[in-house]
Amino acid sequence: MSDVEVRSRGFTVVELLVVSVVLIAASFLFFIQKNNVEMTARDDERKTAINAMYYSLEEVFYEKNNYYPAYIDKDTLPYIDPALLSDPDGNKIGEAGSDYVYEPTDCREDKCTSYALSANLENEEDFKKESQN
Numbered sequence: 001m002s003d004v005e006v007r008s009r010g011f012t013v014v015e016l017l018v019v020s021v022v023l024i025a026a027s028f029l030f031f032i033q034k035n036n037v038e039m040t041a042r043d044d045e046r047k048t049a050i051n052a053m054y055y056s057l058e059e060v061f062y063e064k065n066n067y068y069p070a071y072i073d074k075d076t077l078p079y080i081d082p083a084l085l086s087d088p089d090g091n092k093i094g095e096a097g098s099d100y101v102y103e104p105t106d107c108r109e110d111k112c113t114s115y116a117l118s119a120n121l122e123n124e125e126d127f128k129k130e131s132q133n
Contacts, residue, residue: 036123039122039123040123042088042122043121043122043123043124043127045088046087046088046099046100046119046120046121046127047119047121047127048084049084049085049087049100049119050100050117050118050119050127050129051129052080052081052084053072053077053080053084053085053093053100053102053117054117054129056077056079056080057069057072057077057115057117057131058131058132058133060077060079061076061077061079062131062133065111067111067112067113068104068111068112068113068114068115068131069104069110069111069112070104070107070110070111070112071094071102071104071110072085072093072094072102073085073092073093073094085100086098087099087100087119099119099120099121100117100118100119101116101117101118101119101120102115102116102117103115103116103117103118113131113133114130114131114133115130115131116128116129116130116131117129117130
């Protein structure tokens with residue numbers, strides 16, 4: 001066997017290192033991108049939930065009662081999916097550590113004149129909606 005035949009059968013250490021570095025870099029980029037996609041999906045889920053609560057408060061609850069509730073739960077907003085009242089970590093609105101915050105203002109006997117509704121987002125500024133009336 002000649003030297004040429006032996007060298008053509010295998011890979012050099014440099015070639016193996018280059019392939020390894022490329023694979024490691026591609027894996028690193030994949031996991032960073034995967035994390036960004038997951039954060040964006042959770043933020044979109046939070047925005048969807050806040051919008052559902054907001055429109056339920058404005059279009060249904062306020063229209064029916066002419067005031068806003070002092071708190072939000074499945075009984076005050078039976079028109080939306082109860083799962084939307086919990087953030088992606090499972091914390092319900094109003095609980096400590098929840099990404100969702102409902103802040104009623106000017107309340108008398110659980111009847112409020114306005115509110116602010118917000119979600120803490122991971123990848124963007126907080127998402128906030130305020131009462132229209």
